[in-house]
Amino acid sequence: MYRPLAAALLLPTLLAAPACGPVRSAARPPTEQGEPAPPPALLAEARSPVADTPRLALGPAAAEDASGDAVATNEATAPLPLDEGKAPPPTHDVPRSSPLPNGLYNPMPGGVMAGYRGDTGLDIAGNRQPVYAIAAGTLDYSEPGHTLWTGPGDTANTVRLRLDEPIPYRGRRITHVWYAHLSALQHHQPEGAAERIRIAAGEQLGISGVANGSPHLHLGLLLDDDVTQYWGTYLLEDQVREVLGGYRHRQRLPGMPAP
Numbered sequence: 001m002y003r004p005l006a007a008a009l010l011l012p013t014l015l016a017a018p019a020c021g022p023v024r025s026a027a028r029p030p031t032e033q034g035e036p037a038p039p040p041a042l043l044a045e046a047r048s049p050v051a052d053t054p055r056l057a058l059g060p061a062a063a064e065d066a067s068g069d070a071v072a073t074n075e076a077t078a079p080l081p082l083d084e085g086k087a088p089p090p091t092h093d094v095p096r097s098s099p100l101p102n103g104l105y106n107p108m109p110g111g112v113m114a115g116y117r118g119d120t121g122l123d124i125a126g127n128r129q130p131v132y133a134i135a136a137g138t139l140d141y142s143e144p145g146h147t148l149w150t151g152p153g154d155t156a157n158t159v160r161l162r163l164d165e166p167i168p169y170r171g172r173r174i175t176h177v178w179y180a181h182l183s184a185l186q187h188h189q190p191e192g193a194a195e196r197i198r199i200a201a202g203e204q205l206g207i208s209g210v211a212n213g214s215p216h217l218h219l220g221l222l223l224d225d226d227v228t229q230y231w232g233t234y235l236l237e238d239q240v241r242e243v244l245g246g247y248r249h250r251q252r253l254p255g256m257p258a259p
Contacts, residue, residue: 094186094200094203094204095130095132095203095204096132096200096201096202096203096204097109097130097132097202097204097256098202098254098256098257099201099202100244100245100253100254101245102244102245104134104135104167104243104244104245105132105133105134105135105201105202106132106134106202106253106254107124107131107132107133107134107179107217107219107244107253108124108126108129108130108131108132108208108217108219108253109129109130109132109253109254109255109256110126110129110252110253110254110255110256111124111125111126111129111208111216111217111252111253112124112125112126112250112251112252112253113125113241113247113248113249113250113251113252113253114216114249114250115216115237116237117236117237117238118236118237119236119237120220120229120234120236121178121180121218121219121220121221121234121235121236121237121240122218122219122220122237122240122241122244123214123216123217123218123219123237124208124216124217124218124219124253125214125215125216126208126215126216126217127208127215128183128207128208128209128215129207129208129217130204130206130207130208131179131182131204131205131206131207131208131217132202132203132204132205133161133177133199133200133201133202133203133205134177134201134244135163135164135165135167135177135201136163136164136165136198136199136200136201137161137162137163137164137177137198137199138161138162138164138196138197138198138199139159139160139161139162139187139189139196139197139198139199140160140161140162140176140191140196140227141158141159141160141189141190141191141192141193142157142158142159142160142185142186142187142188142189142197142205142206143157143158143185143188143189143190143191144156144157144158145158146158146160146180146191147180147181147211149180149181149211149212153210153212153213154181154209154210154211154212155181155182155183155209155210155211156181157181157182157183157184157185157206157209158178158179158180158181158182159178159179159182159185159205159206160176160177160178160179160222160227161176161177161178161179161199161205162175162176163175163176163177167221167243169221169223169235169239169243172223172224173223173224173225174221174222174223174235174243175222175223175224175225176221176222176225176227177219177220177221177222178218178219178220178221178222178227178229178234179205179206179217179218179219179220180211180217180218180220181208181209181210181211181216181217181218182205182206182207182208182209182217183206183207183208183209183210184206184207184209185205185206186203186204186205186206187199187205219240220234220235220240221234221235221239221240221243222234223235
């Protein structure tokens, strides 16, 4: 369930992002293994210390608030079994988000464009919100790890999705989408699995979580089949907002439509 924003978001401002795709340089460390610290308290009133990082219940085990919004429960569940590369259940049985005006699917309905310019991707603020695929693709992995944010208050599940159709961006191609800090996963697939799970556009991937005390999703767009996440291989915060449809900083994504 999404909670309203505090009157002001406490977000630091870094140097402005370049006007075009960042220049490749091996001097920067891979962000997938060491993403810079998220800003403090994206949602002050939504902060809730997490003693551990349990796998939260999804689907039928989720509760609902008075408005009918799904709310992840604190019930720990056993790790989800590997799907052996078979297609997920029929999409009409799988929670899905709606398309944005530009045709990509909403990654976290009701979330707020947060983070800071120059970040290695876009932070979308929200407290334990469902997270969805922005386009169709195949899972590279969906499992714990692939981030240095693994402290006692961090939820350390990540998903990397290889897109079926790359998204053109200023002469380059967005080929992969990286979702970090998830508190729960819809699928479990280790990196290097012989067969991989197919994902429909708008299909639910998990539930957002917490990193550095801030409840949010980190959304990274990776370029030209380079998943090292060195400088120049991903879009910066303002560029991700541009790809999603030109959303402004602190602007809210559309919510889920009424059933």
